[in-house]
Amino acid sequence: MELTDQDFPAGRSLDEIFADHLSARQTRYVEVLYSGGLDSECVLNSCLNSGIPVRALTMRLMTHGF
16 A cells, blocks of 8 residues: 555645544544554554554464463
8 A cells, every 4th residue: 555645635644634533432542453563553653643542452372382
């Protein structure tokens, strides 16, 4: 997926658009499954920059005790 300046309304940043979308949430926190990849990093940074309460969730898979 490629985002260009033409994809956003004039004068609006991705953080502003994302914050508008999350402002309608029905929970106290936004929970993000944090993988350490670029997409989850961008979502966490956007929430933090916009003052949106966020919780990063990680998961550890164990098989045979490891």
